[in-house]
Amino acid sequence: xxxxxxxxxxxxxxxxxxxxxxxxxxxxxxxxxxxxxxxxxxxxxxxxxxxxxxxxxxxxxxxxxxxxxxxxxxxxxxxxxxxxxxxxxxxxxxxxxxxxxxxxxxxxxxxxxxxxxxxxxxxxxxxxxxxxxxxxxxxxxxxxxxxxxxxxxxxxxxxxxxxxxxxxxxxxxxxxxxxxxxxxxxxxxxxxxxxxxxxxxxxxxxxxxxxxxxxxxxxxxxxxxxxxxxxxxxxxxxxxxxxxxxxxxxxxxxxxxxxxxxxxxxxxxxxxxxxxxxxxxxxxxxxxxxxxxxxxxxxxxxxxxxxxxxxxxxxxxxxx
Amino acid sequence: xxxxxxxxxxxxxxxxxxxxxxxxxxxxxxxxxxxxxxxxxxxxxxxxxxxxxxxxxxxxxxxxxxxxxxxxxxxxxxxxxxxxxxxxxxxxxxxxxxxxxxxxxxxxxxxxxxxxxxxxxxxxxxxxxxxxxxxxxxxxxxxxxxxxxxxxxxxxxxxxxxxxxxxxxxxxxxxxxxxxxxxxxxxxxxxxxxxxxxxxxxxxxxxxxxxxxxxxxxxxxxxxxxxxxxxxxxxxxxxxxxxxxxxxxxxxxxxxxxxxxxxxxxxxxxxxxxxxxxxxxxxxxxxxxxxxxxxxxxxxxxxxxxxxxxxxxxxxxxxxxxxxxxxxxxxxxxxxxxxxxxxxxxxxx
Numbered sequence: 001x002x003x004x005x006x007x008x009x010x011x012x013x014x015x016x017x018x019x020x021x022x023x024x025x026x027x028x029x030x031x032x033x034x035x036x037x038x039x040x041x042x043x044x045x046x047x048x049x050x051x052x053x054x055x056x057x058x059x060x061x062x063x064x065x066x067x068x069x070x071x072x073x074x075x076x077x078x079x080x081x082x083x084x085x086x087x088x089x090x091x092x093x094x095x096x097x098x099x100x101x102x103x104x105x106x107x108x109x110x111x112x113x114x115x116x117x118x119x120x121x122x123x124x125x126x127x128x129x130x131x132x133x134x135x136x137x138x139x140x141x142x143x144x145x146x147x148x149x150x151x152x153x154x155x156x157x158x159x160x161x162x163x164x165x166x167x168x169x170x171x172x173x174x175x176x177x178x179x180x181x182x183x184x185x186x187x188x189x190x191x192x193x194x195x196x197x198x199x200x201x202x203x204x205x206x207x208x209x210x211x212x213x214x215x216x217x218x219x220x221x222x223x224x225x226x227x228x229x230x231x232x233x234x235x236x237x238x239x240x241x242x243x244x245x246x247x248x249x250x251x252x253x254x255x256x257x258x259x260x261x262x263x264x265x266x267x268x269x270x271x272x273x274x275x276x277x278x279x280x281x282x283x284x285x286x287x288x289x290x291x292x293x294x295x296x297x298x299x300x301x302x303x304x305x306x307x308x309x310x311x312x313x314x315x316x317x318x319x320x
Numbered sequence: 321x322x323x324x325x326x327x328x329x330x331x332x333x334x335x336x337x338x339x340x341x342x343x344x345x346x347x348x349x350x351x352x353x354x355x356x357x358x359x360x361x362x363x364x365x366x367x368x369x370x371x372x373x374x375x376x377x378x379x380x381x382x383x384x385x386x387x388x389x390x391x392x393x394x395x396x397x398x399x400x401x402x403x404x405x406x407x408x409x410x411x412x413x414x415x416x417x418x419x420x421x422x423x424x425x426x427x428x429x430x431x432x433x434x435x436x437x438x439x440x441x442x443x444x445x446x447x448x449x450x451x452x453x454x455x456x457x458x459x460x461x462x463x464x465x466x467x468x469x470x471x472x473x474x475x476x477x478x479x480x481x482x483x484x485x486x487x488x489x490x491x492x493x494x495x496x497x498x499x500x501x502x503x504x505x506x507x508x509x510x511x512x513x514x515x516x517x518x519x520x521x522x523x524x525x526x527x528x529x530x531x532x533x534x535x536x537x538x539x540x541x542x543x544x545x546x547x548x549x550x551x552x553x554x555x556x557x558x559x560x561x562x563x564x565x566x567x568x569x570x571x572x573x574x575x576x577x578x579x580x581x582x583x584x585x586x587x588x589x590x591x592x593x594x595x596x597x598x599x600x601x602x603x604x605x606x607x608x609x610x611x612x613x614x615x616x617x618x619x620x621x622x623x624x625x626x627x628x629x630x631x632x633x634x635x636x637x638x639x640x641x642x643x644x645x646x647x648x649x650x651x652x653x654x655x656x657x658x659x660x661x662x663x664x665x666x667x668x669x
Contacts, residue, residue, distance in 0.1 A: 211423040217379055218418075219438035219489070220411035223403070229437075230426055237428075309428055310473045
């Protein structure tokens with residue numbers, strides 16, 4: 001098991017290196033325009049462009065340019081140029097808000113997604129299943145950019161049940177922190193609740209036909225034990241994979257729209273502002289940050305997978 | 321003369337409602353099972369033998385299932401028992417072994433834990449006590465290094481070892497009845513012989529009443545006391561092992577016997593088989609369902625005879641064929657051996 005974890009972490013570093021090279025190529029090498037011009041942003045003075053050219057060493061060979069860029073990223077010298085602000089610091093400042101949003105939403109979508117999926121599966125074909133199917137499909141079909149303004153308009157502007165967005169740090173006031181995040185959490189979770197309940201339901205219906213479930217019944221286990229210990233447990237394995245990918249994607253990108261609409265001052269909000277102002281350094285920084293979380297969560301998923309399914313530990317896993 | 325039956329199945333009918341109509345998988349099967357006895361149910365795929373076995377312990381209960389007749393375990397009716405009463409019997413008084421040991425264990429739990437789970441479903445035992453019991457069971461069914469192997473996962477066991485573990489699980493609570501549903505079908509021939517030997521030994525030592533479901537008459541010859549031959553949901557012939565093997569009355573049984581390879585006979589130039597395939601249960605021919613595949617069909621066959629004793633000397637040897645005993649004696653011989661010629665033209669059902 002330890003060997004498996006070490007192997008997986010080494011692979012993760014390899015993937016991150018590849019991602020950083022791709023970011024470098026996409027932003028610095030491929031564009032026909034002078035990269036210094038792009039980094040400086042719109043309406044930059046020739047002086048600033050010249051400074052950036054020297055700072056980033058665009059006369060050097062590509063590997064040296066790559067090394068310069070990565071050095072900036074790791075030492076916190078990556079800055080935006082209008083005004084000149086450090087990118088790393090701004091991302092780190094935004095992480096608590098983004099994580100609060102993403103973790104809360106993930107807890108909600110896992111809880112409700114799995115609960116509804118389980119109920120749907122054990123009552124497959126019945127009226128409860130039909131209602132839950134309808135609710136899930138509705139949840140999947142409503143886009144965030146529609147749901148978020150509608151919730152904001154009715155629940156916080158009209159009825160004033162929830163505060164009008166903003167982010168209150170947990171350390172300042174846990175109650176207000178949660179109250180401000182409830183709408184964004186549910187906005188972000190709704191699609192996944194529907195999706196996860198559908199996925200779990202269909203996994204469970206597949207597993208119910210497995211021979212070992214019949215064996216479990218033949219042993220004389222209670223129906224509840226058969227469902228939880230054998231059907232649910234085995235159906236969760238593919239859901240874990242999905243969760244790792246989705247959670248990583250939420251931290252890295254999906255939260256951008258939600259943060260922008262609810263004015264939550266997190267990493268996604270920062271990225272949205274940078275895109276609006278066409279500032280390249282923050283976009284690069286956020287891209288690398290996003291890649292880090294996606295890759296990290298995938299590694300964690302593989303480790304969890306090995307824990308849940310003993311067959312993965314022995315055989316060479318799919319990640320190799 | 322013989323002890324009272326432990327398990328008594330009478331006129332069991334199991335049908336499943338489907339979109340194309342009701343599939344009558346089992347159509348009136350009756351038999352008694354006494355302690356220490358092995359009753360074999362033989363037939364091709366779709367003959368209803370597995371459905372019979374699973375219905376006995378209630379595994380076919382479903383919204384679309386129509387189950388009639390009675391299954392009594394020492395007088396207690398299992399078909400009308402509540403789900404929870406039946407659950408208490410399963411694994412405890414009736415153990416079951418399934419066909420495919422590769423898929424019959426949950427891949428994510430240790431084999432020992434899965435057997436302990438079965439024990440703890442019925443007895444108040446600690447996990448460590450349960451595990452000690454599993455080690456004993458593993459030794460009883462011939463799994464080497466029992467102490468260590470209880471902590472292995474199913475994928476770490478070979479097929480034969482898994483089937484031994486399956487048997488250990490079925491025997492964990494010392495059931496009175498063992499249902500073995502094709503216990504050797506998925507195994508190599510050498511392993512099959514070992515598993516059969518083990519079943520026979522356990523049967524003898526523990527006075528187990530066993531229902532053996534199989535399509536393989538070779539397996540039946542090894543262990544069975546009584547044999548029921550099923551075709552299209554009905555028993556077409558039943559009798560003792562000797563009666564079925566040496567004096568078979570139904571052409572379908574002849575066909576099954578004829579397709580058996582035997583080392584004590586000259587090798588045929590082509591392995592015999594029964595022509596055609598079993599009929600669809602949704603579209604059975606009138607009368608005898610074996611008629612389209614039977615070379616001996618005659619004017620009486622469009623009516624299906626009942627399961628009756630047709631030999632004066634054997635009251636418990638019953639079959640469903642209109643031919644007279646003398647005709648049967650003459651017709652069942654193909655080149656001097658029991659067998660079935662293919663009909664002149666095989667009409668597919």
